[in-house]
Amino acid sequence: MSPRELVVLGTAGQAPTRTRNHNGYLLRWDGTSVLFDPGEGTQRQMLHAEVSAPRIERICVTHRHNDHCLGVPGVLNRMAQDGPGRPVTLHGPDDAFEHLRALAVVAAAHVEVTVEGIPVRDEPVEVARVAGARLIARALDHRVPTVGYRLEEPAGRSFDAAALADAGITGPDVGELQRRGELRGVRLADVSVERPGQVFGFVMDTRDHPAVVDLVRDADLAVLECTYAERHADLARDRGHLTARQAGRAAARAGVRTLVLAHFSQRYPDLEELAAEARAAVAELGGRTRVHLAHDLDVVPVPPRRSAPARAAS
Template sequence: MASRELVVLGTAGQTPTRTRNHNGYLLRWDGTCVLFDPGEGVQRQMVLAGVASPRVERICVTHRHNDHCMGVPGVLNRMALDVPGRSVVLTGPQDAFEHLRLLAVVAAAGVEVTVEGVPERDERVEVADVAGSRLSARRLDHRVPAIGYRLEEPPGRTFRADALAAAGIAGPDVGRLQREGELRGVRLEDVSDPRPGQVFAFVMDTRDHPAVVDLLSGADLAVLECTYADRDAELARTHFHLTARQAGLAAARAGVRTLALAHFSQRYPDAEELGEEARAAVAELGAATRVHVAADLDVVPVPPRRQGGR
């Protein structure tokens, strides 16, 4: 299996700092890449991270605030430089369609850009197939229409080598059994175990809302904003953002395995303070969610596939 991992290109909320670039999160997933919320300066961050732009086949934007999409023109120009004539899909909420279309026009790059608007609904909306996995989106609660994304691999099965050997099945017959479900009296379930598909979730600017837990449900890796500390909860409510405590509680309730916190306000020079608040919230619910405080240029692997039920 090709590697599945998140490359963090920027973690600043609204305003970049000396150590945090504007937003930018690249997901490597089975030979393709999806770029989420590229803010200003992401093209340079991609160079620093060693990210190859030709691998990016889709750019997903959560909403039209510029710290989440102003990097689009630069990324498109980088793509045109690396592989002239290539194509890319630019996705965002329906509300942001014209904004994204104009960003592509401004780029004036030699890239074929297809802009897609996703309806902002209170249930998951199918967006696309990404390397055999289902990309969906759902409306969040922000000052402008915003959506969060969920990438979900279909469930599969893991073969047991000892069971295959005992049944005398090897080589091409293994694939045939997988396709047909039965071979020479041996059923697929006799020699394999169910394997849940991996799930990645991406949720940026939003207030606390049921959609957050829904999008994060059972995620192996989730990126979640935590703009404010709990002591600034009123600011979070007023500006339609999450606190670190709210992020930790949401991830714990959703059964997230690894939570990557991002989108930090400049008022917190050390984001580890937010990480500690999120970890305390996870512990409060007795959950096993691992909390990672994302930093620019971090690489966060998607946890290995789980065997059996969740």
């Protein structure tokens, strides 16, 4: 099976630095890719990261600020060059629709682009299906209408080989049992347990808000912005951003397995301050979230599937 992993193309908030490119986060998921918030320079970062442009199925933008979408024209041209004829869908809040459509027009790329606006609502809005997983969006709290994204795979089943053998279910009959739910008096629940699906969450520019926790709840991997350190919490609130402490607390409350910190203000040449704050926040809540401080061109794997609970004895 193709890997599920995040490729970090850029980590700078608002303005790039000598060592940090503008935003850009590519999620590889079962042979396809979703690109989130491609800022200026994303096309070049893709070359450095050896990212295959033709595999990009969707580009998801959280809001219309240019550090989160100005890379769209370059990415579309790269797609046209590397994989002509492959269509792509560009998603973003309704408020960003005209801005995103203009970027697609400016690209003048020979690629079929569909721009789809997302209603900015306090409840989850289904955006698309990605390799069988459900991509949803929900409103956040920034200076302009903004959404976060959540990709959630449906639950599967883990079979108990011994129980199948005892029940005399083998070969094609296993698939038949899974489709029908019962076969020759044997119920699916008698020989298997539900296996949680994997979840990816993506939250960029926002103030601390309950939707942050909801978007990344039980996520195996979640990207959260942490533009500021806690000592600049007033700036974070005024400008519509999270602090590293707020990001760590949200991830711990949500039960995130691996938290990727990103979108850093240029005022912090040493990012370890932010990582330490997030880790301390997780520890204060007794959480088990692993905190990964993102650097440009990092590749972060989605953690292995959670183990299915043991099947109760009959």
